[in-house]
Amino acid sequence: MSDVKARLQELLPEVYPRIYRSVAGLTYGSGLNAEDLTQEVFLKAFRNAGSFQDESAIYTWLYSIARNTCHDAMRRLKIKRRLGLDRESEPRTEQWESPDDNDPLVDREDHRLLRQALGRLPGKQRELIVFKDLQEMTYADIGNIIGIPEGTVKSRLFKARLMLKEELEKLGYTP
Amino acid sequence: MKPSDRTRLEIRITEALDGALSPDELYRLESELQDFPDLEKQYQQLKGLPDTSLALGHIEPPAFALGRLQSRLETEEEPFAFATLLGTYFRRYILTGATVLMIGVLSARYYISTNTATSQQASELLSSDVGEQLADIPEYQFLMDLGTTSTADHPEQN
Numbered sequence: 001m002s003d004v005k006a007r008l009q010e011l012l013p014e015v016y017p018r019i020y021r022s023v024a025g026l027t028y029g030s031g032l033n034a035e036d037l038t039q040e041v042f043l044k045a046f047r048n049a050g051s052f053q054d055e056s057a058i059y060t061w062l063y064s065i066a067r068n069t070c071h072d073a074m075r076r077l078k079i080k081r082r083l084g085l086d087r088e089s090e091p092r093t094e095q096w097e098s099p100d101d102n103d104p105l106v107d108r109e110d111h112r113l114l115r116q117a118l119g120r121l122p123g124k125q126r127e128l129i130v131f132k133d134l135q136e137m138t139y140a141d142i143g144n145i146i147g148i149p150e151g152t153v154k155s156r157l158f159k160a161r162l163m164l165k166e167e168l169e170k171l172g173y174t175p
Numbered sequence: 176m177k178p179s180d181r182t183r184l185e186i187r188i189t190e191a192l193d194g195a196l197s198p199d200e201l202y203r204l205e206s207e208l209q210d211f212p213d214l215e216k217q218y219q220q221l222k223g224l225p226d227t228s229l230a231l232g233h234i235e236p237p238a239f240a241l242g243r244l245q246s247r248l249e250t251e252e253e254p255f256a257f258a259t260l261l262g263t264y265f266r267r268y269i270l271t272g273a274t275v276l277m278i279g280v281l282s283a284r285y286y287i288s289t290n291t292a293t294s295q296q297a298s299e300l301l302s303s304d305v306g307e308q309l310a311d312i313p314e315y316q317f318l319m320d321l322g323t324t325s326t327a328d329h330p331e332q333n
Binding site: 136158 | 241
């Protein structure tokens with residue numbers, strides 16, 4: 001087994017939930033199965049481990065694979081729906097319940113509205129919110145994954161958050 | 176205001192919301208924003224957004240997920256495993272082959288059924304009046320004799 005594969009195996013328990021959450025955020029409301037897509041991300045990573053050199057950027061590399069995998073899946077789904085071939089994965093706005101949903105101390109309504117608002121954002125804005133606000137990645141890492149400069153990440157993030165706020169208001173959220 | 180100035184302030188607002196500005200930088204930003212009420216209003220609205228990390232932060236993958244991935248990876252580790260070869264690398268070739276085979280079988284069935292119909296039609300033709308008229312044609316008689324002779328010359332074929 002190569003060094004990169006061994007490192008991936010070692011990181012798997014820690015990184016798997018993080019990639020899963022990203023995938024879930026990027027595809028929320030689409031009807032796509034986040035679990036299947038996450039498995040696909042890691043299978044791709046292991047298959048292409050030989051071409052990966054810079055071990056320090058292993059997280060960024062995995063997030064890039066996750067982003068591309070989600071984009072491809074969303075594109076395929078859009079085509080299927082246009083052709084009327086997809087009858088199973090109808091668009092949904094409530095895809096899962098978090099453990100906190102059973103906790104009366106946590107404001108569940110806020111979570112539900114946030115997820116719904118996130119699901120309504122276009123892909124380009126949504127990925128910025130997912131990577132920065134949910135995954136707490138640095139601007140530089142987001143720029144590397146998306147392929148844009150740091151300054152552009154920040155200005156787009158400003159617009160993405162404004163869009164999220166507008167969607168929240170449409171859903172009836174009041175601060 | 177020039178677009179570059181607006182973009183610069185948007186960038187500063189993002190940094191402020193993410194806690195990346197020092198108190199001095201924050202004070203300077205808020206002073207600048209007083210001249211631009213629209214941006215100032217948006218800044219205040221964004222400050223009132225709920226914590227986005229709460230929306231998905233506690234979502235966990237299913238308990239079986241890692242085990243499932245491990246077993247799939249073990250299959251991947253055996254590059255010449257029959258299932259891997261079939262399922263991963265040759266899926267499209269298998270599908271193409273199966274389609275070609277199906278078309279072949281259907282074509283053969285059609286050809287056989289068409290030929291059978293022709294033979295039936297031929298025997299009907301020979302036993303009809305037209306068949307009797309054919310027997311009067313010397314070339315037809317010659318061909319019939321030729322067939323009988325060749326069979327007689329090689330009795331083992333019978």
